[in-house]
Amino acid sequence: MHRPSLLKWFAVSLMLSVGIWLVALPTVTLAQQYIPPQRGLPGRREGGGTRGDCLSSSQRLTALMPDTNFGKTIAEYPTFFWYIPDVQPQAAEFVLLDENDNELHRTRFQVTGDSGVISLSLPETAGMPPLEVGKDYHWYFSLVCDDVDRSGDPYTEGWIQRVEPDAALIARLETATARDRPAIYAAAGIWHDALASLADLRRANPQNATFVREWRTLLGSVELANVADQPFVSCCEQVSIQPLSSHLGTSP
Amino acid sequence: MCCDRLRLIRIAACLATSGLWLNGGLPSALAQQYVPPDLGLPERLGDGGTRLGNFGRPPGSDAPAIELPQLEQQRSPAQPARGRYTPPASGLPGRREAGGTRSGSCINNSQPENLQPDDPQPGDSQNLVALMPPDNYGGTVTGYPTLFWQVPSNQAAAIELILFDEADNEIYRTQLQITGEAGIVSLTLPAHAGMPPLEVGELYRWSFSLICDSGDRSADIYTEGWIQRVEPAPDLIAQLEATAESDRPAIYAAAGLWHDALSAIAEQRRADPEDVAASARWHNLLESVGLGAIADAPLN
Numbered sequence: 134m135h136r137p138s139l140l141k142w143f144a145v146s147l148m149l150s151v152g153i154w155l156v157a158l159p160t161v162t163l164a165q166q167y168i169p170p171q172r173g174l175p176g177r178r179e180g181g182g183t184r185g186d187c188l189s190s191s192q193r194l195t196a197l198m199p200d201t202n203f204g205k206t207i208a209e210y211p212t213f214f215w216y217i218p219d220v221q222p223q224a225a226e227f228v229l230l231d232e233n234d235n236e237l238h239r240t241r242f243q244v245t246g247d248s249g250v251i252s253l254s255l256p257e258t259a260g261m262p263p264l265e266v267g268k269d270y271h272w273y274f275s276l277v278c279d280d281v282d283r284s285g286d287p288y289t290e291g292w293i294q295r296v297e298p299d300a301a302l303i304a305r306l307e308t309a310t311a312r313d314r315p316a317i318y319a320a321a322g323i324w325h326d327a328l329a330s331l332a333d334l335r336r337a338n339p340q341n342a343t344f345v346r347e348w349r350t351l352l353g354s355v356e357l358a359n360v361a362d363q364p365f366v367s368c369c370e371q372v373s374i375q376p377l378s379s380h381l382g383t384s385p
Numbered sequence: 386m387c388c389d390r391l392r393l394i395r396i397a398a399c400l401a402t403s404g405l406w407l408n409g410g411l412p413s414a415l416a417q418q419y420v421p422p423d424l425g426l427p428e429r430l431g432d433g434g435t436r437l438g439n440f441g442r443p444p445g446s447d448a449p450a451i452e453l454p455q456l457e458q459q460r461s462p463a464q465p466a467r468g469r470y471t472p473p474a475s476g477l478p479g480r481r482e483a484g485g486t487r488s489g490s491c492i493n494n495s496q497p498e499n500l501q502p503d504d505p506q507p508g509d510s511q512n513l514v515a516l517m518p519p520d521n522y523g524g525t526v527t528g529y530p531t532l533f534w535q536v537p538s539n540q541a542a543a544i545e546l547i548l549f550d551e552a553d554n555e556i557y558r559t560q561l562q563i564t565g566e567a568g569i570v571s572l573t574l575p576a577h578a579g580m581p582p583l584e585v586g587e588l589y590r591w592s593f594s595l596i597c598d599s600g601d602r603s604a605d606i607y608t609e610g611w612i613q614r615v616e617p618a619p620d621l622i623a624q625l626e627a628t629a630e631s632d633r634p635a636i637y638a639a640a641g642l643w644h645d646a647l648s649a650i651a652e653q654r655r656a657d658p659e660d661v662a663a664s665a666r667w668h669n670l671l672e673s674v675g676l677g678a679i680a681d682a683p684l685n
Contacts, residue, residue: 240559244579260563
């Protein structure tokens with residue numbers, strides 16, 4: 134099991150102080166450095182292999198988030214990201230709970246088994262109420278390796294909070310171009326939106342080296358350089374307007 | 386953005402099944418008529434009043450696999466694309482509208498005296514209704530389509546969508562707490578989550594429920610239907626590219642691509658809620674499948 138250690142808290146506070154220093158710099162918006170809010174919650178950013186599951190000992194299911202296990206968003210229906218290693222799970226499952234541990238959302242789906250970065254957004258048009266500002270929400274994401282005995286499933290968990298952007302942030306976002314927004318979110322400590330807006334740019338411009346570099350910088354700033362070069366899975370690569378194979382997207 | 390590509394794919398695939406309305410211009414007033422594909426499937430068996438979970442392959446298909454004819458082959462070239470929607474002689478067993486409410490229903494203001502079990506009022510605004518053609522079948526060209534329902538004012542614990550493949554394996558399940566407000570809701574299969582896209586030609590069954598009592602799922606109010614991804618034909622791409630975005634839903638509808646027609650109009654309505662033309666398109670399309678009574682429900 135991977136638990137937050139004293140060492141990690143050290144790392145967090147070190148990052149925080151570096152972060153505060155960075156905020157003071159006028160050039161901060163040019164960087165994709167994430168400035169974490171000053172809090173941490175018990176969680177689990179990486180899910181490793183344990184007995185009987187479908188990961189080898191070196192493989193890690195990884196939530197793309199700061200190692201405080203806490204991320205902010207200004208979105209009503211935010212997006213979450215993970216890196217999935219090359220495994221053959223039966224399915225993946227995401228669960229969202231409110232601060233009283235009531236289950237708000239649970240979704241489970243078959244996966245291709247391809248390794249890479251995936252994302253899930255909360256459904257915006259399904260009648261689900263938006264996340265409430267200021268409340269903590271707890272989420273779990275797991276790979277279902279054994280449907281009968283879920284105890285060995287690799288999983289990650291973390292916390293998300295929707296915050297109200299202040300006037301200055303709104304103004305900066307409104308005047309910024311799409312390509313500048315990830316850095317603005319990152320500098321403001323709005324993790325989920327920094328990542329999601331940069332992912333949008335990358336998906337829309339797969340050949341753009343700048344966005345790839347910024348993605349690497351952003352993940353590196355939360356010590357996730359080890360998964361920073363992983364490709365996005367699904368979507369665009371698997372759907373094509375050319376003659377479609379009936380086996381598109383299925384596992385080999 | 387990937388969605389641009391998706392749009393192109395939608396465009397492309399649309400053409401897969403159409404090709405028939407190419408000859409005529411499409412007067413926009415008439416344009417939203419949904420033309421159901423003739424699947425040539427076994428005769429419809431009753432109203433499909435089956436409950437969740439005891440519903441395997443479509444009845445009548447004792448063969449090892451459902452033999453789905455190619456849509457374009459089945460489609461009669463003489464079929465008027467602009468004609469009113471006519472319920473097909475054949476269809477799939479499903480459940481476009483939830484059955485009668487029972488004791489313990491979580492629908493507010495329901496009128497039990499008007500709702501007999503398995504004999505609901507058509508297009509009842511106080512019922513759970515899948516936005517589907519009456520044959521419970523909808524085509525799409527996308528790997529990650531969107532499905533729509535009218536949800537009545539309710540006190541349900543949650544909603545649930547489950548998608549099964551042809552072998553009845555569950556491939557997607559999502560549950561959500563909802564506000565309980567009446568309106569049109571939609572769910573889109575996740576395109577970036579590592580879930581494989583729907584396979585072309587495979588027939589998927591979905592069920593969508595209001596979970597009234599999470600401890601007693603037999604009290605669910607539910608609908609079910611079928612969805613199939615079809616392969617786009619190359620000439621449809623050019624067709625759609627030459628068409629203004631606002632007129633594309635009509636092409637989808639004429640091609641029997643129900644889900645794409647509906648989602649395209651929904652996108653237009655969400656992008657501009659004041660767009661009267663888009664609202665009219667929505668109205669016409671739903672009317673063409675006998676759901677005019679719920680066409681004014683607010684769109685989430």
